[in-house]
Amino acid sequence: MRTYNRYILALATVLLLTTIGLAATGEIRLDFYYTIYLIECLILTSLFSHVDTRAQRGLNIVSYLLLAGFGFIVLETVAEILLGTSML
Amino acid sequence: MKAQDDSEPDASKAFSYSNIRHHNDDRDRQWYRTLGIGLVVAGAGLALVSFFIIDAVALVALGLSMTILGTISLVLNRTCPDTPQGIALLLMETGLDNTASLIEELGLTSRAIYLPSSRAGGKPQALIPLDLNGTTPSINNPLPRRLIVKYGNAPEDIGLMVATPGSAAISMFQSKPPATAAGVESALSFLLVAAIDAARGVKVFDNNGKFTIVISGSRVPQRNTRLQDCLGSPLASIAATTTSEALDSPVIIKEERLSKGRLQIDLEVLSENV
Numbered sequence: 001m002r003t004y005n006r007y008i009l010a011l012a013t014v015l016l017l018t019t020i021g022l023a024a025t026g027e028i029r030l031d032f033y034y035t036i037y038l039i040e041c042l043i044l045t046s047l048f049s050h051v052d053t054r055a056q057r058g059l060n061i062v063s064y065l066l067l068a069g070f071g072f073i074v075l076e077t078v079a080e081i082l083l084g085t086s087m088l
Numbered sequence: 089m090k091a092q093d094d095s096e097p098d099a100s101k102a103f104s105y106s107n108i109r110h111h112n113d114d115r116d117r118q119w120y121r122t123l124g125i126g127l128v129v130a131g132a133g134l135a136l137v138s139f140f141i142i143d144a145v146a147l148v149a150l151g152l153s154m155t156i157l158g159t160i161s162l163v164l165n166r167t168c169p170d171t172p173q174g175i176a177l178l179l180m181e182t183g184l185d186n187t188a189s190l191i192e193e194l195g196l197t198s199r200a201i202y203l204p205s206s207r208a209g210g211k212p213q214a215l216i217p218l219d220l221n222g223t224t225p226s227i228n229n230p231l232p233r234r235l236i237v238k239y240g241n242a243p244e245d246i247g248l249m250v251a252t253p254g255s256a257a258i259s260m261f262q263s264k265p266p267a268t269a270a271g272v273e274s275a276l277s278f279l280l281v282a283a284i285d286a287a288r289g290v291k292v293f294d295n296n297g298k299f300t301i302v303i304s305g306s307r308v309p310q311r312n313t314r315l316q317d318c319l320g321s322p323l324a325s326i327a328a329t330t331t332s333e334a335l336d337s338p339v340i341i342k343e344e345r346l347s348k349g350r351l352q353i354d355l356e357v358l359s360e361n362v
Contacts, residue, residue, distance in 0.1 A: 003281075007164075
């Protein structure tokens with residue numbers, strides 16, 4: 001279990017530092033925050049998820065959900081360009 | 089490995105594996121669930137309030153990251169084993185006690201030969217010869233998966249073939265480890281450090297067919313019993329089984345030494361048997 005604890009701690013640290021860093025630089029694009037979170041999650045998950053097949057399966061589902069969120073951001077941006085209106 | 093000087097069962101050691109410093113899975117499960125639900129609820133609330141009321145992007149992002157972290161915690165909660173660790177320890181104790189009784193009853197003193205799955209009926213097993221006479225037996229043909237097996241032509245070439253902690257651990261590999269020192273090191277690191285959390289680090293050195301495995305930060309206590317004299321400690325058993333399976337050759341634990349928190353295991357690969 002210590003591996004999973006390390007994974008959670010690493011992820012929490014990275015996400016928090018990213019949020020603080022981006023907020024400090026005055027970043028106001030939510031999709032940019034989300035994309036950075038997605039990349040960090042995928043990297044850390046691929047580093048830690050090899051330990052257990054059940055964990056790997058579960059974390060893969062989370063990764064797909066996060067990618068679906070990214071797809072939504074892309075669609076929203078495309079719609080904004082084409083239609084000139086934001087879905088949010 | 090030290091010899092045991094009495095054959096009487098030692099009640100004080102009967103459940104010493106229960107002393108393994110382990111995390112309670114139920115507590116871990118509860119912790120992941122509580123953390124997950126807390127982070128998802130708080131994160132979603134923060135994100136919604138920040139987005140619709142406060143209009144602060146940084147706080148929305150913080151809420152999002154909390155929600156992601158919470159979801160991952162909930163997923164990890166589901167990966168905790170269904171069998172409580174206490175029960176698993178009791179089952180392991182029972183299995184090892186039965187094997188110890190068998191070995192003591194038969195008066196076996198030989199060191200076990202760890203056989204790969206290809207030579208032990210599809211599952212890695214340890215062969216304890218009844219009488220070695222100072223020679224290492226040649227095991228040229230695959231042995232049937234039975235308790236008492238005949239491994240040679242001579243009448244005394246009979247041994248006991250038993251499952252070891254390594255036999256069960258090997259099933260955690262998705263594929264056969266590569267037949268190199270680096271491959272064995274990688275496989276053992278995955279198994280002992282990441283999967284079963286029994287040690288902090290593993291190093292493997294190959295000295296012309298003699299493998300030396302150094303396990304640091306071992307969390308499994310050593311016992312001085314006849315079972316351990318034959319099979320080696322649980323960590324040595326796992327190391328021997330993994331090496332045997334990787335090299336597809338029989339392996340003997342020549343020596344085990346524990347010094348300064350490091351367990352050094354010397355393995356001899358019986359490559360001439362191939």
